[in-house]
Amino acid sequence: MSDTKTNYSKRSHTCGELTAEALGSRAVLCGWVRHIRDLGGLIFIRLADRYGETQVVCDPDHAPEVAARAAACKLESVIRVAGVVRERPADQMRAEEITGAVELLVDDFEILSRAKPLPFPITEEPGRNEELRLKHRYLDLRRRPMLESIEFRHRFILSMRNYLASEGFLEVETPQLTRSTPEGARDFLVPSRSFPGSFYALPQSPQIYKQLLMVAGLDRYFQIARCFRDEDPRADRQVEFTQLDLEMSFVDGEAVLELSERLFNHLWRELLDVELPASWPRLTYAEALERYGTDKPDTRFGLELVTLDDAFVGSELRFIAQALEEGGAVRGIRVPEGAGASRKQLKEWENEVKSAGLGGMIWIKWTADGLSSSIKKFLDETAETRLRELSGAVEGDLLLACAGPRGRVDTALDRLRRRLGRDLGLIADRWDILWVTEFPLFEEDDEGGLTSSHHPFTAPLSEDSGRIESDPLSVRSASYDIVINGVEVASGSPRIHDADLQRRIFNALGISESDARERFGFFLEGLAYGTPPHAGIAPGLDRIIALMLRRESIREVIAFPKTLRAADPLTGAPSPVDDSQLKELGIILPDDADSSTDETG
């Protein structure tokens, strides 16, 4: 009776707590009718709530009225039952369930809310139709695995919040209606009524605000921040997602690395009972790309990439010669003892490469019977020897390779490597957590200009900052990413705290002095009133929680996620609005605007 869960409520216990200790006592339970087994006389109901399930028995010999009501009760109706806790017959105890030794013999039965027939069963694994789950998310969330992920998420955030508070961090909220800055992802815009023709933007991250909080002297800040980016979603990306945003003053990047390591280690220890290494391995961006073809390598297995250009110098293979001429690369993966791979298997692996945008995949097998290869005609002895040297292949091995522009080859081989890791069962069951550092500060955009590869407030490595004007693409940033089992889960950097350096960066990005004043003037001015050196990081909570729970998609750890087109099947958002609303906002739609969707599909 003293349990906080039952305070203020109609029940004496939850559905997960009655055990043999309660034998003989009266109890009142409320919950959902999860199973009904109507034997014609006796009726067994498995009553469920967030906390568990308890078997309740309605016996017509004991209470005829109760049995009659139970017989009329439908699955997932909400009921309140009162009765006496009694022991189950000895041969019917369920040791694997907490409440498995007891049952409630009901003498009072009240239906609080009847349920219609369900659109899908609560007690079974869902089918392929995820839209149906989202449309009735309130039912999907009744499923035990979903409940577990929501509870886990709560405990994760609680543990994180407590930890950061103990480290002296202040939790501060920043605005959701803010100013659009054309850098980065596409903004979600919100029209202003009082300023017709002007728009707020939803924050892509609280980046500028948190830096201004450092200028304000808050010293250590964090926020569980909702971020919005209007880009196509993926299994690990929603247009609306949650980050732990944090920032520290009077520190360099190293301090943020240390804090992050302690924070993650704390979370893994508290929530998973797993001890991560006290400090994590570090990999530079360049090394990650060279060895794995990606900036977020899964290091739980080998199959590292090798560069094979040298073996193909002067090759008569047109696609290879062309790739090399155009400054591309031939890279591959040696599969130890992979020479036994079937044609069908090779075809599947090739499809993996093709769907990443490459024309095809080369394979070479070294077997006891000699060499066989998709390009055997074009492999002379010199080339073959060179391939073995470069890849380290020995008899019994398989070499898979691709040619093309370096970036696309790396994307394809990263994808192939992950597939190989799965297919060959090479992925170790462990947590591989590491830092990826020294990202390039700039990237070339489509028009040959420069953009920030992280964001424009990222500090360059001090030894590289002299080249911002002369050779910007060679400038490395002081940024750092956290990668766990091949998933990028956090990204951060020391920030620029000097208005002059910030101006040079804007300049390199092609943002003129007047542009910068127009777009970031308030920020530059802030930096000019005494800015402490500061650094921070922003872990993506949805991804981390999904990773910890080994869920395939972050939708499994978000209560009300959106589809891959950023729609919400439950509410029907986004939806058209009344003309009067548009008029008030001064918005005129083109005649062909029609956002309605095919409802028959």
Next chain:
RNA sequence: GCGGUGGUAGUUCAAUUCGGUUAGAGCACCGGCCUGUCACGCCGGAAGUUGCGGGUUCGAGUCCCGUCCACCGCGCCA
């Protein structure tokens, strides 16, 4: 924007290579029976514009074209 997978009863699935009678089954639902079940059991019933539109054909769930939706990936995601 591009590539791939899928869409059949409320739901999960099936439907003979290459097109062939009235599109089947489990669960749920409705009716009947059943007093120790726990995937309860037994008997019966209702339930379908095969996502949508067009085409080929004597005949289309099946083949072709278009389109919509969901999912996976590429592009995109400072």
